[in-house]
Amino acid sequence: EIVLTQSPGTLSLSPGEGVTLSCRASQTVRTGYLAWYQQKRGQAPRLLIHGSLSRATDVPDRFSGSGSGTDFTLTISRLEPEDFAIYYCQQYGTSPWTFGQGTKVEI
Amino acid sequence: EVRLVESGGGLVKPGESLRLSCAASGFSFISHRYNWVRQAPGKGLEWLSSIHIASRNIDYADSVKGRFTISTDNAKNSIYLQMNSLRAEDTAVYYCARDNGIWSFFDSWGQGTLVTVSS
Numbered sequence: 001e002i003v004l005t006q007s008p009g010t011l012s013l014s015p016g017e018g019v020t021l022s023c024r025a026s027q028t029v030r031t032g033y034l035a036w037y038q039q040k041r042g043q044a045p046r047l048l049i050h051g052s053l054s055r056a057t058d059v060p061d062r063f064s065g066s067g068s069g070t071d072f073t074l075t076i077s078r079l080e081p082e083d084f085a086i087y088y089c090q091q092y093g094t095s096p097w098t099f100g101q102g103t104k105v106e107i
Numbered sequence: 108e109v110r111l112v113e114s115g116g117g118l119v120k121p122g123e124s125l126r127l128s129c130a131a132s133g134f135s136f137i138s139h140r141y142n143w144v145r146q147a148p149g150k151g152l153e154w155l156s157s158i159h160i161a162s163r164n165i166d167y168a169d170s171v172k173g174r175f176t177i178s179t180d181n182a183k184n185s186i187y188l189q190m191n192s193l194r195a196e197d198t199a200v201y202y203c204a205r206d207n208g209i210w211s212f213f214d215s216w217g218q219g220t221l222v223t224v225s226s
Contacts, residue, residue, distance in 0.1 A: 035212035037152075044202055044216035045152065056214060088152055092211040096168045097142075099152040 002027050002091050004100035011105050018077050021103045023089035025070040030093030036065055036074045039102075040085045048087075049074060079105070109133045109215045111203045116220030123193055123224075129186040129203030129217055136184040137161060140208045143177065143188045145199035146219075153199075156188065159208060193224045 003026040013019055023034065032052035037045035047056040049065035052072055062077040076083055084107050089100040115127040129141070140159040146152050156167045156177040165177055176189040186203055200221050204213035 033210060033212075037213075044218055045213070046216070047212060047214050050210070050212040050214075090152070090154075090212065092206075095166055097154040097157075097211050099154070101151045 001096050002029065002094055002098050004089050004091060004098055006087075006089060006100035006103045008103060009101075011103065012107070013079055013105060014107065015079050015081055017079050018075070019079060019105060021074045021087055021105075023067075023072045023074070023100050025072070025091060027094070028069050029072070029091045032068050033091060033093035034065075034067065034072050035090045035092065036063075037088045037090065038083075038085045039088065045088065076105075109205075111205060111215055111217035113201065113203050113217040113220040116201065116222045118223045118225065119193055120226050121194055121224055124189070124191045125193060125222060127188040127190065127201055127203075127220060127222070129188075131184045131186070131203075131205070137181060138208060140206050140211065141177075141179065141186045142204045142206060142211070142213060143175075143186075144202045144204050144213070144216075145197075145222075146202070147196075147199040150199075155201075157206075157211065158186065161208065190222070193222075195224050198222060198224050 007022045034052045036049040039045040053065045086102045086104045110132045112130045137160045142157040143155040158177045178187045200219040202219045203217040205215040
């Protein structure tokens with residue numbers, strides 16, 4: 001199975017700052033089939049990005065995804081208070097679908 | 108409004124069984140594939156199983172293959188996860204999640220149901 005490694009584990013930032021999260025795959029992710037999710041405490045995950053760079057419905061344009069092959073990133077251009085959460089990447093190119101271990105973005 | 112609502116979680120002893128349900132509403136049930144994803148306390152997300160309504164194609168993670176069974180009742184717009192031979196390490200919040208039937212990214216999730224396996 002494809003193992004996804006996210007870095008860093010935790011980021012301590014302030015509102016207004018920008019941030020880039022990393023997701024590295026143990027094998028090539030087929031055709032950029034990589035998604036990003038946001039999860040807040042006590043809530044289900046929410047889809048942010050699919051196809052490595054396509055924003056999901058109603059996702060603000062301060063969120064952007066990029067990457068291909070084995071290296072992918074999620075960038076938040078200016079953190080809003082509601083963006084402090086845990087972010088997970090997921091590959092859906094090769095079964096079993098796998099998730100990274102998450103990056104926590106905290107104040 | 109798209110809704111997925113899980114139920115059926117609870118406290119069971121090791122070796123026992125449990126059946127989770129997920130009721131879907133607000134969209135065309137047959138146009139999608141449905142997945143179960145779990146999250147152990149304080150841990151990350153783990154995909155467990157999927158079922159494609161149109162093709163009936165089913166897939167499982169190795170960690171649950173042979174113990175868990177996914178199924179649907181299309182007349183009730185519902186998805187189920189039958190979990191047998193439960194272990195302490197199966198303790199988690201179990202989420203039902205929808206994908207578009209072509210690519211397995213999950214665009215809608217239920218609120219989750221907690222399963223606790225403990226003696």
